[in-house]
Amino acid sequence: MTIRIGIAGISGRMGIYLAEEAAAAASLSGGTSRSGHGPEGAPHFSDITALARESDVVIDFTHASTVREHAAALAATETPWVLGTTGYGEAEQKAIEDAAKTIPIIASPNFCTGVNLLLLLAEKLGHALPPHQYDAEILEMHHRQKVDAPSGTALAIGRAVAQGRGVKLEDVIVSGRDGHTGPRKDGEIGFATLRGGQIIGSHSLLFTAGDEQISLTHHAFDRRVFASGAVRAALWLHAQPAGLYAMRDFLRL
Template identity: 35%
Template sequence: MTGTSSPAATTPRLRVAVAGASGRMGRMLIEAVRASDDCVLAGALDVAASPAVGSDATAFLGIASGVPITADLRAGLQHADVLIDFTRPEGTLAHLAVCAELGVKAVIGTTGFSAVQKAEIAAYAEKTAVVFAPNMSVGVNVTLKLLQMAAKALGEGYDVEIVEAHHKHKVDAPSGTALKMGEVIAEAQGTRLSDRAVYERYGDTGARQQGTIGFATIRGGDVVGEHTVMFIGAGERVEVTHKSNSRVGYTEGSLRAARFLATRRTGMFDMFDVLGLN
């Protein structure tokens, strides 16, 4: 007796929409989605004033995807499972409102949110699943874990300074990653960053106040992102540094976050959750 084999079951590919589709990060995300085996581009968003609106989302690659770049949020999200967003706070919140309405999950790499805006994101996470992190790089998030460990061991007697450098087009300072580093250190030591942060030093500042966490910002050229945290004690200094040579790490981390959300319906998550570091 000759049997007939049934076709192998295939897992549907994750349908991904990208915000800021004509920007540098947006294009890298679109290229990464196309190169993946388990994701497919399902939407591309941009502001109405963008000259790219109406064009094919992969035209910059010299190929056609059949996905047009649109400023119509509902049209751009209607076929998506998850949105990846690296835009600006106001735009991200507008996108997230529609995601919550349509049941689309969201990976948010946008930085520069106020405390009130972060509370809005948390409220939307009660309606859909959200991964929200100031940096999607796997390496950066492993660095954050190392800082958590160092902060617990290097508490008393060590001053903390955070130095970050980014390209000249970055509009917020300190970077979201630098702030997250400060938050991780403060929390690991049982304190709050808001009670310890020093963002400016000029003129006669007086001696360094014990327990503060200092920030220094560098902007110039095309620096993708560099962060160094110094734990400075008597006779020694421990430095933890992460340098990004390209934005590829952000795209790969974003896709890992999107895959993580595939099995979640609601809730607020970060990259520690995605990477199993919590």
């Protein structure tokens, strides 16, 4: 059976790549867009519910403001959901978790295999390196159009380190130092954010001690790496029972 993949936000920069990858790997059912049209030959639907009814799985890289609406619509139509949107809050997270009681959802800030391997290593290093000896810092840079900071991937790296250390990121995060901040506290996880040009995505995790430094860095050179990962995840998700999954589940990490 050919799986029909729908793309929310099909006319956007990521939406176009997703549509191309979906058409190559499965069947593109069409998409939604604010502009009212998508790539040539791709059916356009008026809203997420109409798209879901004609799709076996929907891939969604739209905006945090759409998460609750899309969660309700996809749960109502029992359509599996690949969610790559970032920058949402607790209310949106609850909507995702509620929808996952009815449908399978894979939610990830990054669908690149390399980044997800970095997350695994980040957790292991966080566990192995004592926080009073090794200071953890995360540096990320993206294109000038990106609206959320730190990036969802940077936050995911921070959460992985925090999980390895047995703490919550919210209790130890320090983002955007400015002015007279005083000395660095043991156990902090620091974030630095850069924006400029058309950088697709660059993330570095550094553990720095008095006598050594360990660094992990990932650079994305082409947005298609995220699209191809999301489509592969969609093909896998279609066969899964209801629940909330991560890329770690798909990659069997």
